[in-house]
Amino acid sequence: MKKFKIAFFVLTIGVITAFTTLNPSGYEIGSIATDFSLKNVDNKKVSLKDFEDAKGFIVIFTCNHCPYAVAYEDRIIELDKKYKKLGYPVIAINPNNPEKQKDDSFDKMKVRAKEKGFTFPYLFDDGQKIYPQYGATKTPHVYILQKTEKGNVVQYIGAIDDNHSDASAVKQKYVEEAIDALLKNQEVRIKTTKAIGCSIKA
């Protein structure tokens, strides 16, 4: 019975998706990611091209107010500490419009970055222009980019790991597994994952 139910469910979903237009914007695996020049919490502009020695980037759309983003703050710091020296620094971007979410204002970003001791740039997507190009829909939302001659190629999109609520119960560290593979010139095994997050307020 259960098998039939699953088959039926898959079929229904298939039919629905076939007739719904999927979000046409945003990057897929293999897309070339745009560079940007966004204001960091130290008031200086940051671009990907500034990181001459980087092999790639862990671009994370995140913010102050979202409990899921907050739950991952310490793990994002750990990612940066571990992978910056291996050539993959974290670049955090707050995509929210502070007029819609006042806790995500540039001033409050500065406060949060200082409180938590962020070791990475925490950039403000002023005017909300960058996140739609990436196709981010929520915070946190990770894009791993690999620097190549063609540009910064998207190699992974999705969640940091498989347990937002308890870092000690994590079974799969998606971001770490992806970068470890890239560092060994191997193909990323799990290229996309999904996680619950706060919708981006534009």
Added chain:
Amino acid sequence: MKRYKTIILLILFQFVCILNGFSQEKSIPKSLKVYEKDGIKAKSFTFEGIESYLNQKNDTLYVINFWATWCVPCVKELPHFEKLNQKYKNGKFKMILVSLDFPKMIESRVIPFIKQKKLKAEVIVLNDPDANSWIEKVAKEWSGAIPATVIYRNDTRKFYEQSFTEQELETEIQSFIN
């Protein structure tokens, strides 16, 4: 004789299995925990429990909304859901508000919220941290952002990763009724 007996036993056994199968399909798996405070109850489930709410086959129109108390657009649209639940609840209509609040927030935030907003629609809690394993079982196209809503009756189903005004939500509900 012995052979017949075995066959009859086998047939009986299969029959019991089929009956079990049917009853399992309709029932909702046991909840992880029942939170109770101030006379308000909220059950929490793993995704398996939520999945059965998403796949009922009984001519009832289901409106299932994924929300959390900390999600501003979710909280903003909940009064519209509540109002339409009041309007349609006497028909073959069932609204379920699936809270994605963290477990430690259920007693401190969710139950007081239900009380304060006088929510009458059923609130259940989804406690299953490995979201990547279940998001696409709700809807293939869901990115994981909330608010998100599923409206379905039997095999007709629509998914919405958006906020609703009261008018928009009623239009969608009506599209299933008419």
